[in-house]
Amino acid sequence: MGRATFDNFPDKFLSIEFPSVAQIPIFLEIDVYDDVQSFSLTNKSNNIGFGTDVSNNEKDIREFITETGSYEIEINTQSDGVLIKDIEIEDVRTTLIFNKIDFDFELRRVDDEGNRISNTATENLAETFVSTDNIRILFFQLEHYDLQNDGNTCGDIVWEVEGVTEDDGTVTEQNNGEEDVYEFIPNPINRPNQTGNGSRQPNTPIEYTVNCTILGLKRSFELEQDGKSVLRQEYIDYGTNWQPTRSEIFADDGDWNTGNYSNNGDFNVDAANYPYDSGYIAARGQNRFQEIWDQLLINYGNFCEQAGINNNGLTVNSSYRNPQRNNAVGSVLINSNHTIGHAMDVSLVGQRTSQRWNFLHNAGEQINGVNAICEIGPTQVSCDNPNVSHVHLAW
Ligand SMILES: [Zn+2]
Numbered sequence: 001m002g003r004a005t006f007d008n009f010p011d012k013f014l015s016i017e018f019p020s021v022a023q024i025p026i027f028l029e030i031d032v033y034d035d036v037q038s039f040s041l042t043n044k045s046n047n048i049g050f051g052t053d054v055s056n057n058e059k060d061i062r063e064f065i066t067e068t069g070s071y072e073i074e075i076n077t078q079s080d081g082v083l084i085k086d087i088e089i090e091d092v093r094t095t096l097i098f099n100k101i102d103f104d105f106e107l108r109r110v111d112d113e114g115n116r117i118s119n120t121a122t123e124n125l126a127e128t129f130v131s132t133d134n135i136r137i138l139f140f141q142l143e144h145y146d147l148q149n150d151g152n153t154c155g156d157i158v159w160e161v162e163g164v165t166e167d168d169g170t171v172t173e174q175n176n177g178e179e180d181v182y183e184f185i186p187n188p189i190n191r192p193n194q195t196g197n198g199s200r201q202p203n204t205p206i207e208y209t210v211n212c213t214i215l216g217l218k219r220s221f222e223l224e225q226d227g228k229s230v231l232r233q234e235y236i237d238y239g240t241n242w243q244p245t246r247s248e249i250f251a252d253d254g255d256w257n258t259g260n261y262s263n264n265g266d267f268n269v270d271a272a273n274y275p276y277d278s279g280y281i282a283a284r285g286q287n288r289f290q291e292i293w294d295q296l297l298i299n300y301g302n303f304c305e306q307a308g309i310n311n312n313g314l315t316v317n318s319s320y321r322n323p324q325r326n327n328a329v330g331s332v333l334i335n336s337n338h339t340i341g342h343a344m345d346v347s348l349v350g351q352r353t354s355q356r357w358n359f360l361h362n363a364g365e366q367i368n369g370v371n372a373i374c375e376i377g378p379t380q381v382s383c384d385n386p387n388v389s390h391v392h393l394a395w
Helices: 227-238 289-307 323-328 354-365
Strands: 013-017 026-031 036-043 061-066 070-077 082-085 093-097 099-102 105-110 135-141 158-163 181-184 207-214 217-224 249-251 280-282 314-318 343-348 371-376 379-381 390-394
Touching: 105 207, 105 217, 135 207, 158 181, 227 249, 227 280, 227 323, 289 314, 289 343, 289 354, 343 354, 354 371, 354 390
Parallel strands: 026 093
Antiparallel strands: 013 070, 026 061, 036 070, 082 099, 105 135, 135 181, 158 207, 207 217, 249 280, 314 343, 343 390, 371 379, 371 390
């Protein structure tokens, strides 16, 4: 009777039509591998079962006395990825041989050239994306079994991508001509923007689950923005002129992002509610906050010493402001030097005299690349103005 295969490989249901010349009874010998856990046989033509397994406890052979007709066989395996095919049907004594094929795959994120994007010690490729990125997920086969040569092409791959929340939106596949790569651009909706009231809390991360099913085996790739990505996303949401790269996001323990995300300055206090670490700042090019602050203290101290007056110290009113916080504090200057990490507002501790404001102003001006102006609120004024509120340093 030759050889039969599953039509819908690797469908676990197999239909066998015995030819009319078959005699009664038919011995159906089923040769299985150890990890074929069980199977059941159903006589489709008259609903009569196969009857008793008459095999003599041989682990991989089951033997039944059958009648003629159509039969449907269901095989259950112990693990996913074990495919069963190649059925040999002999004459009256029929042997079904199930060849085990180990098959497995994983999903990988790749760049536009198809090169794998790998995790590093500090970067997780599943977390490093923003909504303007092309995300490409590759089906990557782990076992050696050659699907192509078996007549099974990558066309058998079924991709499915879903946002984790409604606000993640619905994505569509980009036609990249590659069957084994699913490419899409995130499509989040209801994003916060300049027309809102801002917030001192980070946004929730954008999340997608990419599912890939092939030959009955399903694997998933979970994408979820990390803290750096969430901060970068703010700049996209707000449509700022400058949008930080990942290398322009810096860890910050609260010194230069004061008051953001947490009301008491302890950035970890809300970790349970906002696990997307908010201890970050963005700074175009490089993060100069600490260096400029250190130099400012030295310069200001020198002026005080030369003038023979006490150095009562300086304090930072505001420095880095992420777009959300910038809105929350009522600033309409979304592209200000504060949001690009290039400004800080500094005040005097103690006596607020014109002499001291001028010292502070000049101390800032002495620093390479820094411009200093005296301000009342957002308005530039003379440093001799008795109501100066702070010196705005920008670089
Ligand atoms: Zn300022």
